[in-house]
Amino acid sequence: MPLDAQQLAEACASTLYERDAASQAMGMQLLEVGPGRASVGMHVRADMLQGVGTCHGGHLFALADSAFAFACNTYNAVTVAIGCSIDYVAPAQLDDRLVARAVEQSRSGRTGNYDVRIENQRGELIALFHGKSYKVRGTLLDLENLQ
């Protein structure tokens, strides 16, 4: 029995997360996933603070980028980022619990566009991220063996 779109999205995201040492090392958790969308959580640790005492932009970016990567890889076609931008709205502080929600805005041909919002535990907007994806060759899952 073939996987439906939701099952496929979940299987892709789990597989990608298991292989993703970087997201794991940053303590990211995959909270929710569906076709073209993903939510990822991260706790701001002391080793993520930069020179002015707030979360390094690289870690905010990494969180959004992981959510984007999980979201654009929910169709079992290997898809990479070709360009991203981030706008910082408010600083994230030590011990903040951040959630990044990625939502597909467009997908056609080999490219797609995804928006990601990062919020803290009080629902305050921390950053806005936009990612452009590009489908390369290959699949994430070995579907023959899965079923």
Place this chain on the structure above:
Amino acid sequence: MPLDAQQLAEACASTLYERDAASQAMGMQLLEVGPGRASVGMHVRADMLQGVGTCHGGHLFALADSAFAFACNTYNAVTVAIGCSIDYVAPAQLDDRLVARAVEQSRSGRTGNYDVRIENQRGELIALFHGKSYKVRGTLLDLENLQ
């Protein structure tokens, strides 16, 4: 005797780096700094790899973002990022030695624009980054006590 522009840039970058737990935890090294510019090195470790086995975009971004932060803070005025973008040109691999070079493109009023190039140990272009800075209140150094 007051610091000249080069000395001021170096003092600002050293101070910022010492306080920057995130850049240190990622193993970044401050290679060179001057007014409006900075070069930062980073070694791609196993805990920086994402699901397809190359360096996570968040770590590439973090490297460029740190170079940008050091470059825009070389005038002893606390300056933060308000928005950044990155374009990925080629993947970075495990054990690559990356260098990010940030160069000021404009600075007027409270905002500035900086370009950063990330290259690997063979001089191959890995990513292009653009950062927009915003000068907030305060200084990085206690100049009275420095001299």
Place this chain on the structure above:
Amino acid sequence: MPLDAQQLAEACASTLYERDAASQAMGMQLLEVGPGRASVGMHVRADMLQGVGTCHGGHLFALADSAFAFACNTYNAVTVAIGCSIDYVAPAQLDDRLVARAVEQSRSGRTGNYDVRIENQRGELIALFHGKSYKVRGTLLDLENLQ
């Protein structure tokens, strides 16, 4: 009697539009405005086509940029763009009737972030635009004389 937020938004947008020779020359029409949002229409004319026969990116950008400008100036504080990006999703053709809808994503201190979607007459997504605003000195309206 002071203007309410909706009336203020409409008065700001009308004033800005009247002074905006560029938007008028491109045949843009202000369709709807409210606090932090604006919709602008434009008809793709023959003099807007570029070398491959579709609407020039500059005109798509201009349409989104005008919607963004009207949206971020709805509070009677003169606000300018400091940086924008556009992602092209599908080409716009001769005689297409485009609508750009700008919606505020954040506004704090002197800066704000706005998302704009451009769609054609069939509701197809043509482009995604993101604008960063910066509040300068001054007001758009002479409120004393308006009331």
Place this chain on the structure above:
Amino acid sequence: MPLDAQQLAEACASTLYERDAASQAMGMQLLEVGPGRASVGMHVRADMLQGVGTCHGGHLFALADSAFAFACNTYNAVTVAIGCSIDYVAPAQLDDRLVARAVEQSRSGRTGNYDVRIENQRGELIALFHGKSYKVRGTLLDLENLQ
């Protein structure tokens, strides 16, 4: 006798310019072209001014976008923009004579990255632009008939 790289770049740009009603309608002039680069001039006319009396961002963007389009189409492979960003540094005024210089930063596979600087007649930086290109099918020139 085949065209060399410089001749091919010039032939591509001329062909593209001739078909580009939009760039012509904005009074743009192709000043210089070579493999991966192009310079385009534009005079700021009264119909290019927006509500605060300076050149509309859409026209600045269009100028940079045209320079980018000419630059990325110098290899006789039809190449389109998939995303662009612009950072405004200083306003352009009525009657300013602007020049946009596009320079290739990377090109590999089907995508490329180009930087564009817009300066006025005094050499002052007006805006920074970054464009991402994507090679589609087809050629610009009918090389059989050219030679």
